Amino acid sequence: MNHVRRRATMTGALMLASALALTGCFAGGSADASAGGGARIRLAMAIAPSSGLSPYSDDASDLSRWDATESLAQLDESGNPQPSLATSWKQIDDKTWEFAIRTGVTFQDGTKLDAKAVVNSLQKALDAKTRPSVLGGIDLKLSAPDDSTVRIVTATSDPVLPARLSNPQLAILSAAAYKADGTVSAVGTGTGPFKITNVGGTSTVTLDRYDGYWGQKAKAAGIDVTFVTDGTARAAALRSGAADIAAALPVSQFSLMDPKLLHEVPMPRTTSIYFNNSKGVFADPSMRAAARAVLDPKAIVSNVYEGHADAAQGLFGPAIPWAKDLRGNTASSIAPGDAKGKQITLATYTDRSELPEDAVLVQQQLEKAGFVVKQDIRQYSNLSKDALHGAFDIVIGSRSSALDTGDPVGYLRSDYTCKGTGYVLAQLCNPEIDQAIANASTQKLGPDRQKAVMGVEAMLLQQDVVVPLVNERAVQGEAAGVNGAVRDPYERRLVTNETTVAR
Structure with missing residues (x-):
C-alpha cells in the first residue's frame, strides 16, 4: 500500500464517522x-x-x-453555443452582433424578460466593481432596438461572442437582483x-x-x-x-462504492503546480526549473488517482481533442538552479479531495531537490484570497480550461495575463505572453485559433510558469x-x- 493511500486509510474511520x-x-x-x-x-x-x-x-x-439561472446561450457537448434566452443571433459586421430574445419569458419574481432587461443585466456586469472574468479586457456597447432584439458592438472583433454570452457569470437576472450597494442576488431573480x-x-x-x-x-x-x-x-x-447526486467523488472511495453508481467524465480540467512568478523563491526562473525537474506526474496519477486520470502532457488534456495533435515543443530550456535550503510554502485546498494527497507527494518530490517545504492546506473559501494575492510560493490548483467560453483563450486571458481577473495563481505579467494571447483572441473558431492556443501553452511551459500534473476525469455519483x-x-x-x- 502506498504512502498516500495508507494515510487515507488511517484517517478513514474518523472521516466516515463525521460523514455519517x-x-x-x-x-x-x-x-x-x-x-x-x-x-x-x-x-x-x-x-x-x-x-x-x-x-x-x-x-x-x-x-x-x-x-436556477440562464444565459443568452448555452454550450452543447462539443462546446459550441446553442440558443437559450436568445433564440438566434447574427453577425452584422466585424464588431456588431444582434441577438433575438426569447418571448414569453418571465423572471422568477414575475417581471418580464425583454431586450431592455437583457441590456440592463449585461450592463450591470460590465459596470461591476469586480467584473466577471469572462469580460476581462472586453468592452461592449449594448442597445435594444426593439423589445426582442439586443444589439452588441464590441470594441474589437470578438469571434466567440455567442459562446462568451453562454457563461454562467453572464446569467440574465431581473432588475431586483442588483442592489444599491453593488451586490447581486440570484435569489428568486433568475429565469x-x-x-x-x-x-x-x-x-x-x-x-x-x-x-x-x-x-x-x-x-x-x-x-x-x-x-x-x-x-x-x-x-x-x-x-x-x-x-x-454527489459531485466530484474522490478516488479513495471508489472501492467502497457500487460501480453502477459511479459515472466517469473526461474533463477539460487540469491539476497544476502554479509557481508564484512575481515574488519569492520562484521569481527566479532557475528555481522554477529546479522544481519542474523533480516533479513526477506519473507517480501522482498512479498513487493518488489510481489510474482514474491522465498524467498531464500539457495544460489541455484528452477532453480537448485537438490539443495533442497540435502540441509542439513544450520542453523548458531553463537550467535548474541550486535549490538546497530554499524555504517555500506550498498551499492547496481540501474541497477537491485528491489535492491534499497530491501535496504530500509533491512535497516529497520537491524535498529531493533540496527545497524546505511547509504546507498550508485549507478549505478553498478560506484559502482563495491569500492564494489569489500571491501569499504562497506554490499553489496546487484544479482549473477548467473551458469555463469562460468553452474556448481556452478566455481561460488563458483570465489566468495568465497582466490584467488577469480569474484564477491568477501564477501571479504572471509577461508582455510577450500577453501579446500571444491577444493574437489568439482575434482568430476565428477553428484550426488557426487552436494553433494559436497551443503556441501560448508552449510559451507558458517553456518558461516554467506552471507545471501541469494531472488531466482530470470527474466522477459523479448518482x-x-x-x-x-x-x-x-x-x-x-x-x-x-x-x-x-x-x-
Whole structure:
C-alpha cells in the first residue's frame, strides 16, 4: 500500500464517522404533494460558495448547475453555443452582433424578460466593481432596438461572442437582483425552472420548482443542496441514501462504492503546480526549473488517482481533442538552479479531495531537490484570497480550461495575463505572453485559433510558469433512482427540468 493511500486509510474511520453524522443535514427528499410533482432532488456539492453565490464569481457555475439561472446561450457537448434566452443571433459586421430574445419569458419574481432587461443585466456586469472574468479586457456597447432584439458592438472583433454570452457569470437576472450597494442576488431573480428560496450561508441552498418557467415545467418539486467539502462525507451520503447526486467523488472511495453508481467524465480540467512568478523563491526562473525537474506526474496519477486520470502532457488534456495533435515543443530550456535550503510554502485546498494527497507527494518530490517545504492546506473559501494575492510560493490548483467560453483563450486571458481577473495563481505579467494571447483572441473558431492556443501553452511551459500534473476525469455519483442528471464536462449543468429521482 502506498504512502498516500495508507494515510487515507488511517484517517478513514474518523472521516466516515463525521460523514455519517452529516447525513442528518440533508432534507428528506420525499415527493412534495403540495407542489404537485416528483421527489425533491438532494445534492451533495463539493465546493462551498466563496462569494455568497454571486453570479460574478466562480459560484455562478452552481447557479447554472441547479438550473436556477440562464444565459443568452448555452454550450452543447462539443462546446459550441446553442440558443437559450436568445433564440438566434447574427453577425452584422466585424464588431456588431444582434441577438433575438426569447418571448414569453418571465423572471422568477414575475417581471418580464425583454431586450431592455437583457441590456440592463449585461450592463450591470460590465459596470461591476469586480467584473466577471469572462469580460476581462472586453468592452461592449449594448442597445435594444426593439423589445426582442439586443444589439452588441464590441470594441474589437470578438469571434466567440455567442459562446462568451453562454457563461454562467453572464446569467440574465431581473432588475431586483442588483442592489444599491453593488451586490447581486440570484435569489428568486433568475429565469430557470428552479427558484432559489433560501440560502443557509455556506452550508445549504433550497430551490423550489418555478411553475412560471417558459419551457417544460420541472419534473422534480425542488432541489435541496448541501455543501459537503469532505469527499469521504459526500461518498457516505450517497451510500447511505442521504444524497441523490454527489459531485466530484474522490478516488479513495471508489472501492467502497457500487460501480453502477459511479459515472466517469473526461474533463477539460487540469491539476497544476502554479509557481508564484512575481515574488519569492520562484521569481527566479532557475528555481522554477529546479522544481519542474523533480516533479513526477506519473507517480501522482498512479498513487493518488489510481489510474482514474491522465498524467498531464500539457495544460489541455484528452477532453480537448485537438490539443495533442497540435502540441509542439513544450520542453523548458531553463537550467535548474541550486535549490538546497530554499524555504517555500506550498498551499492547496481540501474541497477537491485528491489535492491534499497530491501535496504530500509533491512535497516529497520537491524535498529531493533540496527545497524546505511547509504546507498550508485549507478549505478553498478560506484559502482563495491569500492564494489569489500571491501569499504562497506554490499553489496546487484544479482549473477548467473551458469555463469562460468553452474556448481556452478566455481561460488563458483570465489566468495568465497582466490584467488577469480569474484564477491568477501564477501571479504572471509577461508582455510577450500577453501579446500571444491577444493574437489568439482575434482568430476565428477553428484550426488557426487552436494553433494559436497551443503556441501560448508552449510559451507558458517553456518558461516554467506552471507545471501541469494531472488531466482530470470527474466522477459523479448518482443513486439508482436518479434519471436525467447531466454529466457535463464543462461543469455548467447537473440538474435540469428533466431530472427525476425515484425512491
